Amino acid sequence: xxxxxxIRELLALAAADALTSTEEKQVAEHxxxxxxxxxxxxxxxxxxxxxRRLPTxxxxxxxxxxxxxxxxxxxxxxxxxxxxRRVMIVVVAFAWLxxxxxxxxxxxVSGRFERLLGPQFSHTWISFAAFTALEWLAGGVAAVxxxxxxxxxxxxx
Amino acid sequence: xVGATALSLEGLVAVDADVVRLRRGDLNALSELITRYQNxxxxxxxxxxxxxxxxxxxxxQTWLRVVEKIRSFDASRNFDAWLFTLARNLxxxxxxxxxxxxxxxxxANTWHSETVADRIPCKDHTPLDHALAAERRTEISxxxxxxxxxxxxxxxxxxxxxxxxxxxxxxTAVPVSTVKSRLRRSLEQLRYALExxxxxxxxQ
Numbered sequence: 183x184x185x186x187x188x189i190r191e192l193l194a195l196a197a198a199d200a201l202t203s204t205e206e207k208q209v210a211e212h213x214x215x216x217x218x219x220x221x222x223x224x225x226x227x228x229x230x231x232x233x234r235r236l237p238t239x240x241x242x243x244x245x246x247x248x249x250x251x252x253x254x255x256x257x258x259x260x261x262x263x264x265x266x267r268r269v270m271i272v273v274v275a276f277a278w279l280x281x282x283x284x285x286x287x288x289x290x291v292s293g294r295f296e297r298l299l300g301p302q303f304s305h306t307w308i309s310f311a312a313f314t315a316l317e318w319l320a321g322g323v324a325a326v327x328x329x330x331x332x333x334x335x336x337x338x339x
Numbered sequence: 340x341v342g343a344t345a346l347s348l349e350g351l352v353a354v355d356a357d358v359v360r361l362r363r364g365d366l367n368a369l370s371e372l373i374t375r376y377q378n379x380x381x382x383x384x385x386x387x388x389x390x391x392x393x394x395x396x397x398x399x400q401t402w403l404r405v406v407e408k409i410r411s412f413d414a415s416r417n418f419d420a421w422l423f424t425l426a427r428n429l430x431x432x433x434x435x436x437x438x439x440x441x442x443x444x445x446x447a448n449t450w451h452s453e454t455v456a457d458r459i460p461c462k463d464h465t466p467l468d469h470a471l472a473a474e475r476r477t478e479i480s481x482x483x484x485x486x487x488x489x490x491x492x493x494x495x496x497x498x499x500x501x502x503x504x505x506x507x508x509x510x511t512a513v514p515v516s517t518v519k520s521r522l523r524r525s526l527e528q529l530r531y532a533l534e535x536x537x538x539x540x541x542x543q
Contacts, residue, residue, distance in 0.1 A: 191523070194522075194523045194526040194527060194530075195519060195522060195523055195526075197526070198497055198498070198522055198526065200497065200504050200519060200522055225530075226526065226530070229479070229526065229529060229530055229533070230498065230526075232475055232476060232479045233479060233483075233494060233498035233499075233529075234498050234499070234501075235476065236476055236479065236480060236483075236498070236499060237476060237480075238378055238379075238382050238499070239381065239382055239385050239391075240377075240378050240381065241377050241378070241381040241395065241398060242395075245381075245395050245398060245399070246373060246374070246377050248399065249373060249398060249399045249402050250369070250370055250373055250402075252399055252402075252403060253369055253373070253402045253403055253405070253406050254366050254369065254370075256403050256406045256407065257364060257366060257369060257406050258366075260364070260406065260407075261364050
């Protein structure tokens, strides 16, 4: 491909201001000495110029208001969702704390606190862990079932 | 020039501040962003899908997606490019769903939209100049509307959105070289279409 052909391929992009500075210099230099390319560049310029001045279609004010209302509702819903999640984390942490504390308190009240640290220590803690895990498993299953149901209801809405 | 640059920088800072506020869940920031981008976003969507009803639906979906994804937006990135990428993805999915052929093939459909400002005659031009300019714009608009989607898209991003080639590459998720070749081909097709309609360059 000759230099002339290469430059000719760049002319449309030159009118679109889409050349690198090196390419721009090459085109400017070539166009000064080549009438055909100069004319060709002249033919591209009005197209580029008209494209820049095309009328801008505007959305109706109703569309903008409706969009804003829907987006705001979504934002509020997300904020509520985040708040619920934070509350859930606090509640779960509190429930764990309560579970652990109640176990110790129960033993203390029943006068068997020392057994917690005694030879029966491992058995006590194994049964405590099993009891707690079972409780939380049941709670988790219930939470998942509720979440699935809630998601289904949201889809229907 | 310096004034324009300062204004543009001011706009960028305002957008950044609105984006930060929106990430914190500020409703006013959302309103500011929608107001700021409403014309550009709607125009872009309309150029891609060509049907006002579809563009309106996608306009709403885009802002809902913005609300949904704003927290994953990397603040070091350009918000314009991110917003147009979201809009583009939705528009392309929509086109794939309703008219699978429309991504590459031109449709014999025309659109013409004129704002009130466009109908007001300018003092510096005669009514004839104004009528001729309006006619030229109509001709370009119609020729552009008949181009394939990817060509319409690159033309609107470059000439109407005034995006740099690198930004267009970011929005369309293709290399810079591909953007350049698409831009060149789209201009060539547009010119052929205009010359075919108006032989001898009479459209000018």
